[in-house]
Amino acid sequence: MSKKIKKRILFDIYSNNLSDFKTNLKPNKIIPTEIGLYCPLCTQYYGEDKYEQLTLEHNPPNSLGGKDNILTCKQCNNSSGSKIDSEILLALNELDLMGFKPNASLKTRLYNQSTGENGVNATVNLDSEGKFIINISPANNPAVKDAFLNSFEYEYNSGLPLISNFESAGLSQKLNFEFKKPNKRNERLASIGLLKIAYLIGFEKLGHAFVVGKHMELIRSQIKYPEKEIISKPFWIHNNYTDDLLGVNIITKPKELKSFLIVFDLQTKSDVYRIGICIPGYDENDINVYNNIETLLCQGEGDLKVETNSYLNTEFDIKGENNSLLPIKFWEEITK
Ligand SMILES: [Zn+2]
Incomplete structure (x- = not known):
């Protein structure tokens, strides 16, 4: 109709x-x-x-x-309508993600020492197999974005000697961050x-x-x-x-x-x-x-x-x- x-x-x-x-x-x-x-x-x-x-x-x-x-x-x-409606969607998307539900997707900000108070805009997705995919929005301030992406730490997981191939050496990159709960x-x-x-x-x-x-x-x-x-x-x-x-x-x-x-x-x-x-x-x-x-x-x-x-x-x-x-x-x- x-x-x-x-x-x-x-x-x-x-x-x-x-x-x-x-x-x-x-x-x-x-x-x-x-x-x-x-x-x-x-x-x-x-x-x-x-x-x-x-x-x-x-x-x-x-x-x-x-x-x-x-x-x-x-x-x-x-x-007022669209504003309060989008808050419901955000709140439920967060519940989806916190519950590790397949296809969950949350637009949020990520924070760590590199980002300061403002954080970086990102979308956190959980695919149908439960794998996390994080997209850092291109709309971020480039300096803040780069600082965030470069703020990873190396972590050494195995007893193998350090060689140029990170994966076989058990050396991995770890990016620490958190996202804040809505206020x-x-x-x-x-x-x-x-x-x-x-x-x-x-x-x-x-x-x-x-x-x-x-x-x-x-x-x-x-x-x-x-x-x-x-x-x-x-x-x-x-x-x-x-x-x-x-x-x-x-x-x-x-x-x-x-x-x-x-x-x-x-x-x-x-x-x-x-x-x-x-x-x-x-x-x-x-x-x-x-x-x-x-x-x-x-x-x-x-x-x-x-x-x-x-x-x-x-x-x-x-x-x-x-x-x-x-x-x-x-x-x-x-x-x-
Ligand atoms: Zn009316």
Whole structure:
């Protein structure tokens, strides 16, 4: 399907969802049924006249195996997005490499005594047979690059007498270096990137009823200002999520963790990472879920069993008529 057609289809689906939502929310009022939708990130309204300002976006990002299945406005698409997305990719690439996974590839800086504080730019690759290949970027300052490449030491490994053939003599060259872990700030950006992916999946699957939730403004500001500590507690739950949980679920037990649980896969060249992110529900106190994750899971015993209901994910159909309020009704039913 062409991008153009896909964009039109999505526009129609979410426009219908919005007009159905408005009608069902205020059944006694006559609501103008203009065609349009809200950008889930900035909540600006985009009608037919502003159709050109909407863009088809990959969520999760294309580089992490996502599909183009959501509409956001150009402004949101161009702003903070690509920066936090690339931090996720970097963080996962590092996990690949640290786990010695085949085809891992990490753009990084290498440091040793020759490089000083700035290091040299390099790509560290692990091939499919587990062999390390390091490419020093040609874009480095030539003097720094040469100093780094010449900073090897000779190492003598065998008892054979020193002859001109290094290999048979057991003489090898050893280049010592290290690469630094990403700093806390970048890890923070990466985690906000995960929150953004989860939030957009919520909109994709549940429509406008999802983004009007009481606490969503908070989530949106955190996504908009990833460097600020708006949500300072952990919002992810590690678990072995099965395939049937991919999408939007509700955590039913323990009650303290009641929230939307959004499960998705991120794909690197080496591996697939399955992520579970909590987004607060519709009730006033639901924002406490983040405090509770910290208390129960991060400081607790760690073997807490989380039970979920995957109805939203398996049965709910945003395209169905009169379905727009269903997420809210279902939330109330399941969490009372
Ligand atoms: Zn927007």
